[in-house]
Amino acid sequence: MSEAPAAPPAVSADPARTAALLLTPPTPRPGWRLLPARVAALCAVELQKLRHDRTELYTRAVQPALWLLIFGQTFTRIHAIPTGGIPYLDYMAPGIIAQSAMFIAIFYGIQIIWERDAGILNKLLVTPTPRSALITGKAFAAGLKSLVQAVVVIVIAALLGVGLTWNPLKLLGVALAVVLASAFFSCLSMTIAGIVLSRDRLMGFGQAITMPLFFGSNALYPVSVMPGWLQAVSKVNPLSYQVDALRGLLLGTPSHLGADFGVLALAAALGITAASSLLGRLAR
Amino acid sequence: MTRPTDPPPPDAVTCAGLVHTFGETRAVDGLDLSVRPGEVFGLLGPNGAGKTTAIRCLTTLLPVRTGTVSVFGHDTTGERMAVRRLLGYVPQQLSADSALTGRENVALFARVFDVPRRERGERVTQALTAVGLADAAERLAGTYSGGMVRRLELAQALVSAPRLLILDEPTIGLDPIARTGVWEHINAVRAATGMTVLVTTHYMDEADQYCDRVGLMHRGRVRALGTPAELRRGLADRRGTDTLPTLEDVFRDVAGSGLDSGGGFRDVRSTRRTARRVG
Numbered sequence: 080m081s082e083a084p085a086a087p088p089a090v091s092a093d094p095a096r097t098a099a100l101l102l103t104p105p106t107p108r109p110g111w112r113l114l115p116a117r118v119a120a121l122c123a124v125e126l127q128k129l130r131h132d133r134t135e136l137y138t139r140a141v142q143p144a145l146w147l148l149i150f151g152q153t154f155t156r157i158h159a160i161p162t163g164g165i166p167y168l169d170y171m172a173p174g175i176i177a178q179s180a181m182f183i184a185i186f187y188g189i190q191i192i193w194e195r196d197a198g199i200l201n202k203l204l205v206t207p208t209p210r211s212a213l214i215t216g217k218a219f220a221a222g223l224k225s226l227v228q229a230v231v232v233i234v235i236a237a238l239l240g241v242g243l244t245w246n247p248l249k250l251l252g253v254a255l256a257v258v259l260a261s262a263f264f265s266c267l268s269m270t271i272a273g274i275v276l277s278r279d280r281l282m283g284f285g286q287a288i289t290m291p292l293f294f295g296s297n298a299l300y301p302v303s304v305m306p307g308w309l310q311a312v313s314k315v316n317p318l319s320y321q322v323d324a325l326r327g328l329l330l331g332t333p334s335h336l337g338a339d340f341g342v343l344a345l346a347a348a349l350g351i352t353a354a355s356s357l358l359g360r361l362a363r
Numbered sequence: 364m365t366r367p368t369d370p371p372p373p374d375a376v377t378c379a380g381l382v383h384t385f386g387e388t389r390a391v392d393g394l395d396l397s398v399r400p401g402e403v404f405g406l407l408g409p410n411g412a413g414k415t416t417a418i419r420c421l422t423t424l425l426p427v428r429t430g431t432v433s434v435f436g437h438d439t440t441g442e443r444m445a446v447r448r449l450l451g452y453v454p455q456q457l458s459a460d461s462a463l464t465g466r467e468n469v470a471l472f473a474r475v476f477d478v479p480r481r482e483r484g485e486r487v488t489q490a491l492t493a494v495g496l497a498d499a500a501e502r503l504a505g506t507y508s509g510g511m512v513r514r515l516e517l518a519q520a521l522v523s524a525p526r527l528l529i530l531d532e533p534t535i536g537l538d539p540i541a542r543t544g545v546w547e548h549i550n551a552v553r554a555a556t557g558m559t560v561l562v563t564t565h566y567m568d569e570a571d572q573y574c575d576r577v578g579l580m581h582r583g584r585v586r587a588l589g590t591p592a593e594l595r596r597g598l599a600d601r602r603g604t605d606t607l608p609t610l611e612d613v614f615r616d617v618a619g620s621g622l623d624s625g626g627g628f629r630d631v632r633s634t635r636r637t638a639r640r641v642g
Contacts, residue, residue, distance in 0.1 A: 098489050098492075098493050098552075098555050098556065099489070100482060100485060100486040100489050100524070101486070101489050101490060101493060101521055101522070101524050101552075101555075101556060102524055102555075102556055103524055104448065104476075104523060104524040104525075104526075105473075105476055105477045105478040105479065105523060105524070106477065106479075107448065107477055108477045113477075116474070116477065117475060119474075120471060120474035120475055123471075123474070124460075124463065124467070124471055127463055127464075127467050128462045128463065131462060131463070131464075131503060132462065196456070197456055197457070197458055197460075198454035198455065198456030198457070198458030199458050199460060201419075201422075201424055201452075201454050201458070202452060202453075202454060202458050202472075202519070203475065204423075204424055205422045205423065205424065205447055205450055205452040206447060206472065206475040206476060206523075207444050207447045207448050207475070207476065207477070208475050209444075362424050362425075363424075363425065
């Protein structure tokens with residue numbers, strides 16, 4: 080590819096004036112400030128990308144909108160699922176918010192494989208960023224992307240008449256639950272990426288686990304109506320804890336917020352540990 | 364002023380007995396190498412010579428299991444973070460993020476090298492100006508030409524004021540004008556900052572023109588080392604001819620037969636992928 084004629088190298092013209100800062104290495108941050116700084120840097124990248132191209136945000140809103148519009152409204156009429164006295168559309172809305180956030184996070188590993196192929200990952204690994212800090216940054220960047228998506232779905236649900244809370248503290252709790260769960264699911268995806276090492280195989284795994292995670296949770300129906308084996312699956316499925324927290328916070332239904340946030344935080348920590356330990360395989 | 368009792372400053376890069384294997388393949392097979400502070404050192408060789416593997420050991424991307432590698436006296440195994448703070452690295456692939464603007468691409472690297480917020484904007488501007496991209500800074504990198512992307516990557520590497528700039532095949536796939544443009548900027552930056560540059564390349568003519576010293580690598584080892592002029596003069600002397608041979612002749616001489624056997628499928632695929640993206 081040909082390029083426009085390059086401007087004359089500016090550094091040689093007046094090095095003292097134009098490149099003074101490029102002669103001084105920055106002072107390293109103290110250890111405890113390194114992790115939040117890296118998380119902030121990678122989250123900023125995610126927001127910049129969203130600002131440049133919002134296509135994904137809109138296209139990804141279609142599916143949850145259809146779930147709420149078609150499935151939700153139909154099942155509200157059928158009255159087949161025990162919801163504890165609230166309309167089914169309201170009952171399932173937190174489940175669909177959690178699902179749409181999970182769908183974004185669970186394919187995040189594809190992005191890290193793309194970054195590996197493009198050389199971006201290697202370049203980041205040659206910066207003073209420990210692998211665990213890089214994965215934590217990626218996990219929270221995925222959380223932020225999912226959170227933006229969750230806001231879109233919450234707005235759709237509100238437009239459909241779901242009786243959601245607008246208490247800012249509770250909404251903050253919703254944001255935390257979405258970010259923690261998405262951090263876990265993105266780390267699950269990056270862990271699988273570290274094992275399978277190729278985009279195609281990761282796509283297959285992603286497709287294979289999303290539906291069992293979704294249907295093996297309390298997103299669409301309460302755990303009490305599940306057969307025993309599925310209840311066991313739901314017990315170890317972080318999505319169930321996320322949905323329980325969202326339902327409690329958004330609708331005010333009985334929930335176990337302490338256990339929910341505890342499990343989500345633990346899952347995110349375990350996910351970050353697993354993905355960090357496998358990141359080296361992607362760097363080779 | 365250096366006093367006679369001062370220890371000599373450490374070399375920019377020291378490799379001693381470096382071996383790295385992938386399964387049965389010895390990609391790097393006993394590499395010994397010293398790069399002096401402030402020089403432009405070219406590591407030359409065909410696909411599969413072990414250049415990129417050596418670079419990856421040096422940049423801490425691959426573990427060093429046999430031999431030692433140090434950067435300005437810091438061991439790449441025991442002092443990874445210290446080594447990384449000294450490095451600016453441009454990999455073989457076009458590694459700028461096409462979904463971000465030029466400025467955002469450089470700002471990310473300013474942030475991960477701990478450039479404080481108050482000087483970040485100015486430092487990013489200086490890095491972009493140094494590579495002639497100040498006017499294109501607000502455009503998405505996806506709209507850049509191949510040569511511009513390479514210069515953007517150079518700005519990403521420069522923003523942290525590295526002491527050692529490592530460029531893996533920086534001009535691969537570029538047309539001659541863009542290649543010259545990239546090298547002019549590398550030289551200008553080196554002149555302004557005094558940093559050491561370690562570059563790998565296939566292109567012998569570029570090495571001849573722009574490198575202070577070169578190491579000719581073949582089958583995992585450096586087979587000849589010196590300034591391009593020394594190596595060419597040495598071959599002319601051995602042949603007893605007055606006509607100076609090219610660096611490529613020198614390379615054929617030291618490598619002997621078997622030049623065509625190097626380069627696995629992955630090497631060629633990676634090279635082609637980069638060339639295709641460059642256009």
